[in-house]
Amino acid sequence: MVIHAAAHTDTAGCEADPELAMRVNGEGTRQVALACRQSDAAMLYVSTNEVFDGQKEEAYLESDEPNPINAYGRSKLAGERHVLSMLRRFYIVRTAWLYAAGGNNFPAKVLQAAANKSELSLVTDEVASPTWARDLAQAIVRLIGRPTYGIYHLTNSGCCSRYQWAQRILELAGRGDVTLRAIVQADYDAPYRKPSHSELANQAAAALGIVLRPWQEALQEYFLTAPARAGR
Numbered sequence: 001m002v003i004h005a006a007a008h009t010d011t012a013g014c015e016a017d018p019e020l021a022m023r024v025n026g027e028g029t030r031q032v033a034l035a036c037r038q039s040d041a042a043m044l045y046v047s048t049n050e051v052f053d054g055q056k057e058e059a060y061l062e063s064d065e066p067n068p069i070n071a072y073g074r075s076k077l078a079g080e081r082h083v084l085s086m087l088r089r090f091y092i093v094r095t096a097w098l099y100a101a102g103g104n105n106f107p108a109k110v111l112q113a114a115a116n117k118s119e120l121s122l123v124t125d126e127v128a129s130p131t132w133a134r135d136l137a138q139a140i141v142r143l144i145g146r147p148t149y150g151i152y153h154l155t156n157s158g159c160c161s162r163y164q165w166a167q168r169i170l171e172l173a174g175r176g177d178v179t180l181r182a183i184v185q186a187d188y189d190a191p192y193r194k195p196s197h198s199e200l201a202n203q204a205a206a207a208l209g210i211v212l213r214p215w216q217e218a219l220q221e222y223f224l225t226a227p228a229r230a231g232r
């Protein structure tokens, strides 16, 4: 079993150099799949909510047609397509908004920004599911214990906007004093767009009894169990 989690994940970097994004996330994944095929290994490819365009008004099913709107999403989808076409024994696990102790992730960035500013601006038109990498890892361990290959959506359940996620992070970190300003993606000059609503519905893994808890519970435990490493 090969778990392929490496990727060029810098969305702005992917937009600036889409060929590099394709080389790493598309061709790189094809090479991993080729090695799996040659050695008769199964493969798990970690993919993303950003393969979807965010226009669906409900959560995306595993069977929904991807339609990425940025170079990162297009390159991750290229990786998925290589895995699908080259291997019989594969899991494609789409996830979203990962965080874990020690990483350069959204909770750490929010707390870092709050240490320097008394007001932060966060978007309300990017909605997905914050997911503790530990919960995802535990779900993956359960999933690969079975030969039920295919596409899976694994995130902590529920969804929120970046604004709401930051609000909860600041509360849990005891920084409710920071003022949050609600903005939309069009208000700032990012070179890319993120899907506006890319919640992932977990149908396939739920049928196997694998369901991740609500994002609020996971975030709270993350702060309770690893406060120092969470950046407090």
Ligand SMILES: NC(=O)c1ccc[n+]([C@@H]2O[C@H](COP(=O)([O-])OP(=O)(O)OC[C@H]3O[C@@H](n4cnc5c(N)ncnc54)[C@H](OP(=O)(O)O)[C@@H]3O)[C@@H](O)[C@H]2O)c1
Residues within 6 Å of the ligand: 004, 005, 006, 007, 008, 009, 010, 024, 028, 046, 047, 048, 049, 076, 095, 096, 097, 098, 099
């Ligand atoms: N973070 C999220 O919110 C999120 C959401 C959905 C899906 N995902 C997916 O989850 C996986 C892990 O994401 P992450 O946020 O943990 O990523 P990350 O922190 O950016 O780490 C990416 C890893 O990939 C390695 N890597 C990058 N380019 C490489 C290359 N050309 N050759 C070999 N290794 C390379 C990096 O190695 P170095 O450290 O040596 O550079 C690093 O260890 C990715 O597949 C990503 O697409 C992430």
